[in-house]
Amino acid sequence: MVADKLIYSGRLWKFGDNISTDHILPSRFMTEVEPHELAANCMAGCDPKFAAQVRFGDIFAAGENLGYGSSREQAPQALKYAGIRVVIAKSFARIFYRNCFNIGIPALICPQLVEETSEGDRVEVDLEKGVITNHALGRNYEFTKPPEFMLEYIQLGGLIPYLENQMGK
Amino acid sequence: MGLTVTEKILSYKTNRKDITPGQIIEVPVDVAFIHDNNGPIAIQQFSKLPLAKVWDSDKVYFVLDHHSPSSTIRAAQHHRNIRDFAGQYGCHLIEVGRGISHPVMAEEGIPRPGNIVVGSDSHTVGLGTFGCLATGIGSTEMAAVLATGKIWMKVPETIKIVLNGKLSPGICSKDVALLILKHFGPSFLNYMAVEFEGSLIDKLTLDERMVITVMSLEMGVKNALMPVDSRLLAKIGAGSAQEEIISADPDARYVAVIHFDVSSLEPMVATPPLPTSGGVVTDVAGTEIHQAALGSCSGAFYHDLEQAAKILKGRKIAPGVRFVIVPNTSHVMAAAVRSGIIDTLLKAGAIISSPSCGVCGGYEVGCLAPGEVCISTTTRNMEGRMGVGGKIYLASALTVAASAVTGCITDPRNLLGDV
Numbered sequence: 001m002v003a004d005k006l007i008y009s010g011r012l013w014k015f016g017d018n019i020s021t022d023h024i025l026p027s028r029f030m031t032e033v034e035p036h037e038l039a040a041n042c043m044a045g046c047d048p049k050f051a052a053q054v055r056f057g058d059i060f061a062a063g064e065n066l067g068y069g070s071s072r073e074q075a076p077q078a079l080k081y082a083g084i085r086v087v088i089a090k091s092f093a094r095i096f097y098r099n100c101f102n103i104g105i106p107a108l109i110c111p112q113l114v115e116e117t118s119e120g121d122r123v124e125v126d127l128e129k130g131v132i133t134n135h136a137l138g139r140n141y142e143f144t145k146p147p148e149f150m151l152e153y154i155q156l157g158g159l160i161p162y163l164e165n166q167m168g169k
Numbered sequence: 170m171g172l173t174v175t176e177k178i179l180s181y182k183t184n185r186k187d188i189t190p191g192q193i194i195e196v197p198v199d200v201a202f203i204h205d206n207n208g209p210i211a212i213q214q215f216s217k218l219p220l221a222k223v224w225d226s227d228k229v230y231f232v233l234d235h236h237s238p239s240s241t242i243r244a245a246q247h248h249r250n251i252r253d254f255a256g257q258y259g260c261h262l263i264e265v266g267r268g269i270s271h272p273v274m275a276e277e278g279i280p281r282p283g284n285i286v287v288g289s290d291s292h293t294v295g296l297g298t299f300g301c302l303a304t305g306i307g308s309t310e311m312a313a314v315l316a317t318g319k320i321w322m323k324v325p326e327t328i329k330i331v332l333n334g335k336l337s338p339g340i341c342s343k344d345v346a347l348l349i350l351k352h353f354g355p356s357f358l359n360y361m362a363v364e365f366e367g368s369l370i371d372k373l374t375l376d377e378r379m380v381i382t383v384m385s386l387e388m389g390v391k392n393a394l395m396p397v398d399s400r401l402l403a404k405i406g407a408g409s410a411q412e413e414i415i416s417a418d419p420d421a422r423y424v425a426v427i428h429f430d431v432s433s434l435e436p437m438v439a440t441p442p443l444p445t446s447g448g449v450v451t452d453v454a455g456t457e458i459h460q461a462a463l464g465s466c467s468g469a470f471y472h473d474l475e476q477a478a479k480i481l482k483g484r485k486i487a488p489g490v491r492f493v494i495v496p497n498t499s500h501v502m503a504a505a506v507r508s509g510i511i512d513t514l515l516k517a518g519a520i521i522s523s524p525s526c527g528v529c530g531g532y533e534v535g536c537l538a539p540g541e542v543c544i545s546t547t548t549r550n551m552e553g554r555m556g557v558g559g560k561i562y563l564a565s566a567l568t569v570a571a572s573a574v575t576g577c578i579t580d581p582r583n584l585l586g587d588v
Contacts, residue, residue: 018355018356020549022530022549022551022552022554023551023553026531026557027206027530027531027532027554028556030206030532031209031236031243031244033209045553045557046553064356065355065356065389068355068356068389068551069291069549070291070530071290071305071306071307072206072207072307073207073307073308073309074210077210091359093356094359094389094391095291095306095307098306098307099307099309099310102309102313147193149321159309159312159313160309160312160313163313163316163317164217164220167218167220167221167316
């Protein structure tokens with residue numbers, strides 16, 4: 001699936017600092033691999049209502065060091081299958097950051113947006129321009145665009161389709 | 170300008186002289202290992218590449234360590250799929266019961282100085298004890314490594330941590346690790362390489378060094394390196410030309426050099442909910458516990474079992490407390506049986522479980538009920554790590570064993586006497 005324009009608009013969820021992959025998907029669910037199972041238990045480590053209330057197209061924001069801890073890719077996958085299209089944080093733990101792009105979810109560093117935006121606000125992310133707009137506040141926030149090859153991951157749906165493309169060449 | 174050890178490895182591996190922090194480079198992988206928690210997704214993703222073959226099966230290890238042996242039908246099925254995949258492509262398979270990836274890879278002498286090692290586990294950084302650039306990656310990225318033998322990396326900035334001084338009686342390398350974590354916090358070293366040196370390192374065994382490199386991940390590091398010194402070379406055998414002692418250039422660029430003197434260090438405890446929230450044991454002494462645990466890639470080496478036995482010899486676990494011990498490899502278990510340590514631990518009332526990640530992530534053994542408190546040598550104490558509502562304090566094997574005996578968090582020096 002190739003996205004034409006890298007623009008995402010959605011309702012924002014907001015969490016604090018050091019949200020670990022154990023919070024996002026606790027280890028007791030680690031033998032689960034099916035999308036609906038991962039989605040149903042998303043954020044089970046700290047917010048049991050999240051999985052029932054999240055909607056397709058929502059945007060996930062958190063403070064410093066989002067994705068701290070375990071390398072488990074099931075955590076960003078759970079967010080993806082629960083409907084999250086973009087994650088934004090003040091900063092990311094490195095494996096989680098790479099995992100997000102590898103499965104086709106943009107992970108954006110934008111501290112000021114996280115600081116000033118409230119849960120439930122509608123935001124629009126323009127990945128190619130490097131701008132996030134908070135419609136409720138009427139404000140724009142710039143972020144450093146990821147390298148080109150990572151944007152290509154997002155356009156193609158992740159590292160595997162990217163690689164398939166490369167191998168087919 | 171000179172290069173740090175991490176930069177030297179990247180320079181050598183890519184044949185580039187211009188290695189600078191911030192560059193994005195593609196590097197060849199020498200060793201890749203995948204465990205049973207992330208293997209299923211890695212295999213699933215790999216199978217989406219119809220043209221792909223495993224790039225070099227001799228460099229790939231599957232390790233069944235998280236659910237070991239399997240206690241659910243689901244885990245058993247994952248294991249079966251992993252065994253089939255490893256068999257199909259001729260990859261190495263490390264079976265259930267052998268132990269946790271990192272210490273097993275270390276025992277088998279697989280990581281060599283100068284190697285690039287990637288593992289599907291965050292604590293892969295612990296293998297930097299052997300002078301290699303070792304880092305954790307996710308399942309999809311692992312599928313790409315299996316297909317290509319390569320991975321992109323951003324050249325990290327390097328920080329040097331110098332550890333000097335002599336540990337007092339009752340103080341372990343886990344206390345040193347918790348001190349360093351307390352200093353830097355959970356994200357201060359994100360994306361960075363850390364290189365350790367100093368007179369303390371010279372005195373530590375390789376296992377004790379690995380306690381520190383494994384725990385470094387909890388500060389966000391990309392990789393952690395211990396010096397390639399005579400102790401390491403004696404253990405892994407004389408190196409080939411490529412494995413000559415790797416050391417930083419005298420004019421290498423470090424973003425910072427931080428010194429610690431551990432001579433006056435006291436037993437440390439990381440309080441919930443972060444491994445970096447350390448303090449001295451006396452701050453939390455007396456906190457009632459329900460479980461004590463020795464486990465994980467950073468807390469169930471032979472020296473950990475030996476230290477626990479030193480405390481437990483001739484004593485009993487407190488009523489109402491269970492003491493769960495999960496040796497981190499089968500070799501550790503066998504050595505502890507031969508030396509009588511297991512007998513001492515069992516006589517005191519401890520429970521010995523099969524080598525695995527076990528209690529560290531609340532996998533199958535040693536889960537907590539809501540409201541219960543555990544003191545543990547494991548790697549993490551985030552909320553819910555051993556069960557929703559359970560609280561985890563991290564400490565050395567001596568502090569954990571002393572707490573198991575008294576039923577509350579206890580300074581082990583109170584029980585060590587003149588030892």
